[in-house]
Amino acid sequence: MYKAFYGLNDNPFSIAPNPHYMFLSxxxxxxxxxxxxxxxxxxxxxxxxxxxxxxxxxxxxxxxxxxxxxxxxxxxxxxxxxxxxxxxxxxxxxxxxxxxxxxxxxxxxxxxxxxxxxxxxxxxxxxxxxxxxxxxxxxxxxxxxxxxxxxxxxxxxxxxxxxxxxxxxxxxxxxxxxxxxxxxxxxxxLPLNKDEIALYVLHRLQVAGRHEPLFTRKAITALHKHSGGIPRLTNLLCERALMAGYGQAKVPIDHKMVNQAAVEVLGDIDVPGDKRWPFIAATALVLAFGLSFYLFNRSAFENNMSANAAIADVQAQSSLANQTPASMPSKINQAAQTQPQQVQAATPVANAQQQIMRQAMLQSSSIDNAFAGLFGLWNKQPIIGLSACQAAQQQDLACYQQQGNWHSIMRLNYPAVAYLQDAQANVFYGVIVERQAEQILLQLGEQQFWVNKDWFDRHFSGTFEILWQPDSILPREIGQSSSLAQVQWLENSLALVNKRRARLLTQFDSELEQQLMTFQRQHGLKPDGIAGNQTLVQLNLYLSQQGPRLSASEVRS
CATH class of the missing domain: 3.40.50.300 (P-loop containing nucleotide triphosphate hydrolases)
Structure with a gap:
């Protein structure tokens, strides 16, 4: 019953030995x-x-x-x-x-x-x-x-x-x-290792019709921990976690859902008492020391706050969207040139901005609202009753979910829905709208904020999703046995990415294989020398000229 919600054509984690789902590690x-x-x-x-x-x-x-x-x-x-x-x-x-x-x-x-x-x-x-x-x-x-x-x-x-x-x-x-x-x-x-479990789960999802990851990195780690790398147990845990995600209307599946699935499938999972007690004792000791240190140094800390620290705080939290990005550097420079008295006067303003941003973070817990903002950048609209990816397909777009970091998003250069976490590990969602140097314009609900790379790295959970418009129908994979036309297309595409002249090929040769493996390594893909679905999507994302970009002048590397 959850297939439509996740964009699946079939149940990917049935324990029946279906030959279509055969995965050979x-x-x-x-x-x-x-x-x-x-x-x-x-x-x-x-x-x-x-x-x-x-x-x-x-x-x-x-x-x-x-x-x-x-x-x-x-x-x-x-x-x-x-x-x-x-x-x-x-x-x-x-x-x-x-x-x-x-x-x-x-x-x-x-x-x-x-x-x-x-x-x-x-x-x-x-x-x-x-x-x-x-x-x-x-x-x-x-x-x-x-x-x-x-x-x-x-x-x-x-x-x-x-x-x-x-x-x-x-x-x-x-x-x-x-x-x-x-x-x-x-x-x-032997059982599968953690990397093989990730490939196993992704393979079964792809066979069932979903070509973007559904489980976070922490969820994969939890799957490997609870299943011990055994595929059959992995299927049972994934099936139960998908049911939990469907019940909570949450995407992607996180480690908390997998842990709960493990309790339901495998029974109570308790930490042994002899391991738990030293941890509790150590935690109590650290907290006691930290509290004493804080009380002892609180007065000195308040009296000796430096101007540079205040300026860094202003930069980290950034200004609201009504302050244009062009005006940002000048305001920061002015703050850097002020006397300490002027910095102290500016601190309440920064605190007010922090309060506004915290409130926006609390109000951005709906991924549907975030996708609505992303659709708006494409001049499209979400469709009531359909998931974001289903609505995208109805409007000739495709979803692409990936795990990565700041550089992964900037390399693709597409507006993205970022999965974020606050200091209390509460999940919220923001739309990355624009980029200027080491700052991005982040939309939280109806408000937009300029934040820097440090702030983003501290809050980013590692998962992001983009919309894109495929230029053509992708083949399933391109390898040694593919047609010459597909092999030549792969050579031409890699040549464009690397800004070199394309060669005229008569076969899938070793040089093309090395070029392909280099591209796969650069983009966090398995360097197997075969242009599978993930590799082909990444190439098309890289070369597509359709849709909005974070930075029109940014050269992808």
């Missing part, structure tokens, strides 16, 4: 490479282990897609079988006919005959057993006996065992040492 690719190697000409047993929910089934499904057409595959999902039941299930999977009440020998003979005929016809046979930690030792021994059928160069039956870490312990038993020695490749799949 570097760990999964390495596991796949080990399994593929293990199924080489020599055959034998291949072992894949990992904790519950780490993606073992995902790897096995991907392996099945890569198995050659001349391979017959048997897949056993419930290995809690006897020797006779296992052989009967293998016959069923390979469509081997057998009579009523067959004996163990009859089934073994039928399977052996099938394997020999397959070999004569140039076909391979692979048996994949999931949840193999539940196999009984006598069943594993029966599997070993089946693999005894071989030629001078290869096994006629290749077996892949997939299971939890207990499977490794099972294979260390003395009575299974012969089977353990026949394992030609083994891989233990």
């Amino acid at each position: 570097d760990r999964h690719r390495e596991a796949l490479a080990h399994l593929t190697y293990g199924l080489g000409e020599t055959g034998g047993f291949v072992l894949l282990t990992g904790e519950v929910g780490t993606g073992k089934t995902t790897v096995s499904r991907c392996l099945l897609q890569q198995i050659p057409d001349n391979t017959d595959t048997a897949f056993i999902l419930n290995p809690s079988l006897t020797e006779l039941e296992l052989l009967a299930t293998l016959c069923d999977e390979l469509e081997i006919k057998y009579g009523d009440n067959p004996t163990l020998k009859q089934l073994t003979d039928l399977i052996s005959m099938y394997l020999l005929n397959n070999h004569k016809n140039g076909r391979n046979t692979v048996l994949i057993i999931d949840e193999a930690q539940h196999l009984r030792s006598e069943v594993l021994e029966q599997l070993r006996l089946l693999t005894n059928l071989e030629t001078n160069t290869k096994k006629l039956l290749q077996v892949i065992l997939i299971g939890q870490p207990e499977l490794q312990q099972l294979l260390k038993r003395q009575d299974l040492r012969q089977l353990a020695q026949r394992i030609t490749a083994r891989y233990h799949l």
Whole structure:
């Protein structure tokens, strides 16, 4: 029910094994490479282990897609079988006919005959057993006996065992040492790290139709902490956090929503008492010392406030919008040249401005109001009943959300909705309207303030959103196998960004790959040498000539 709110076409965090959402991290690719190697000409047993929910089934499904057409595959999902039941299930999977009440020998003979005929016809046979930690030792021994059928160069039956870490312990038993020695490749799949969790979440959102991040950096950190990097738990936490965000009508999903989701999904998450007490004691000690220091020095501080400190305060809080940016430098210079008596006289004015700004911050807690201001800069309007991004799409615009800093926003040079926080960590939203040197014009509700970079860095949460007008329909990605027209477009675009002459290409060469990876590094993207969705959007944002800019004379770097 939250899909329309987030601009999604599907539920991105279902725990059902939907192949459209298959995400292969570097760990999964390495596991796949080990399994593929293990199924080489020599055959034998291949072992894949990992904790519950780490993606073992995902790897096995991907392996099945890569198995050659001349391979017959048997897949056993419930290995809690006897020797006779296992052989009967293998016959069923390979469509081997057998009579009523067959004996163990009859089934073994039928399977052996099938394997020999397959070999004569140039076909391979692979048996994949999931949840193999539940196999009984006598069943594993029966599997070993089946693999005894071989030629001078290869096994006629290749077996892949997939299971939890207990499977490794099972294979260390003395009575299974012969089977353990026949394992030609083994891989233990570890959970995802924090960076991989971020890519995993973004990938699933993109498949579901949302091409901008939805979770803050702190939310990703919390996801990794609570899920331990396990994709299945990550799905459960994301699903619950999206429901919470929808219920509160909040975007993006922050770490508080993820923490609450963890409590609901995983149960109460308490800090152990032995860790909590030293923290409380240290905090109390620091507070007591700070209070004593403050009371002791309060009088001296009030009597010795310098003129430079007052001027810096005036600059940090800035003037209201009715003071034009052109007049700002002259007023600051005049303040710098005044005597201390004049600075003291100006302090009440600065305090009044601070009060006005604080009030505006308190009244800017609605992201919809902020987007209304951003729409106004594009001469557009929000649409009642639609999210900001949906309203943008109705008016031939697109949303783009990104995590970054001051330089990220200034490099793009677009007006933006910035996600901000006050000293008490209360969230508020402002529109960055204009830039002059190290100052920006920030709109809070109906008021506008000039603030400097230091003030912005202290209040910026790291998330911002812009509107932009795509010049063309973007391809899904541009890489080694893309058409020559797409490759040449990529070369031309990177040449424009770097202010160099474009080369005439006949293929996606190594120089273009290096140029692309350099661009990706400069813009905080994964330098994989493939122009995926995020890279293509970033390029189009960089080159687009449509819409308002923060600074008309600013050269992006």
